[in-house]
Structure formats: C-alpha cells, structure tokens
Amino acid sequence: MELTKTPNKTAARVGIGGPVGSGKTALIEQLIPALAERGIEVAVVTNDLVTKEDALRLQRSGLISPERVLAVEAGACPHTIIREDPSLNIAAADTLAQNFPQADVILIESGGDNLASTFSLDLVDYWIFVIDTGGGDDIPRKRGPGIIRSDLLVINKIDIGPYVGADVDSMQKEASEIREGRPVILTDCKKQTGIKELIDCLVHNVLFLDA
C-alpha cells in the first residue's frame, strides 16, 4: 500500500493582499531571498483573475524553484477565493506543504483587489495588507477592512510619495492611529527599504523565532 507522505511540520500561511499594483509581487520578490538568508524556506501561492501572470513572474525570477510556486485562477471575484470559499487556495497550500515538508512559510498572494479585501482565517494564520503611496495619502482614512483588520499594514512605494504629492509621514501616522497601534511598516521595494523590519516582524510574530 502506498503511504501518504505527511508533512513533518506545519508551514505558517501568510496572506498578502491589497489593491492592484500596490507591489504585492514586488514585496514577495524581496521577501524570498531575505527569508532564505535567515534559513527560512518559502513556497508561494499566487492568485490572478484569469491568468497565471504572477506565478510565471516568480517562477522565472530565479529567486525560488519554480515548483515551489502554484497559481490559482480566481475567475470572476478575488474576494471569494480568499474569504468566502477559500478551498482552492487551501488545496494549493496543502499541496505545497505536502510537496515541500521543510517549508517554513507559505505566502499566499491575493489577486489585486480593492480596500475591502480580507483573508479567511481558515486560509491564513496571519495577513499583510499592502497599499502604496501612489494611491493617495488619504487611503488609510478610508478605513477599508484591509487597513483596519490586517495583522500588518505595509505602505509601499515610499520612494514615489514626493512625486505624487503623498505625505508619507502623515499616512503612517494616520494608519497607526486607525489601527490602534497595530504594526505599520513603510517599504520601498526598489531600494529594499523596510524589508529587514518586515522580516523581523514575520520572524517574531509568525514564526515565533527571535528576530
């Protein structure tokens, strides 16, 4: 009888959601090598509406072995497959956990969506919501569920804030107030600003290791 290989540990599942183009894939491209440097093994599930664009980008990036990236096609509504019926994403994460029992973290990138996007806690242990300065510095004030409820809010593209008239400091201050002190991290994926802080946060709050 063929034995089913059971993962010998459970990888933490971390959702990464946020509006279209805020930099979710760019952030994952920064996280993979930075986590690897700390000996943390990663696998990734991507969600796109009707393509495998993000998965292909990561598979071709040379940052991760292509088999460690699985794509889920969301079809019509990205909300549904990360919140209301996350079964496709759970199955993809289970497959990765089965195939890569040494993986410490499975990152689950949600297809680009608006500020109302949230993750089911059946799917993830922890979720990050990524917004960017290009969307305007009033985004935190809009109090979308992603901004209020995520475990960690990332404000990305701080490098372009000055060019789009976004006051990054007030964005951070307002976001921290609205989130009542829950973490807010500023990042610039082009210059790797904030990536170490983000890794420290994940290592401490998700993997429960000393940062």
Ligand SMILES: Nc1nc2c(ncn2[C@@H]2O[C@H](COP(=O)(O)OP(=O)(O)OP(=O)(O)O)[C@@H](O)[C@H]2O)c(=O)[nH]1
């Ligand atoms: N200047 C600047 N550009 C960035 C930064 N992060 C991402 N970008 C650019 O923003 C664009 C969108 O980034 P992606 O990583 O594709 O965004 P995404 O959230 O994964 O997009 P979807 O999957 O389509 O929702 C790309 O052209 C990136 O190069 C940043 O910190 N600074």
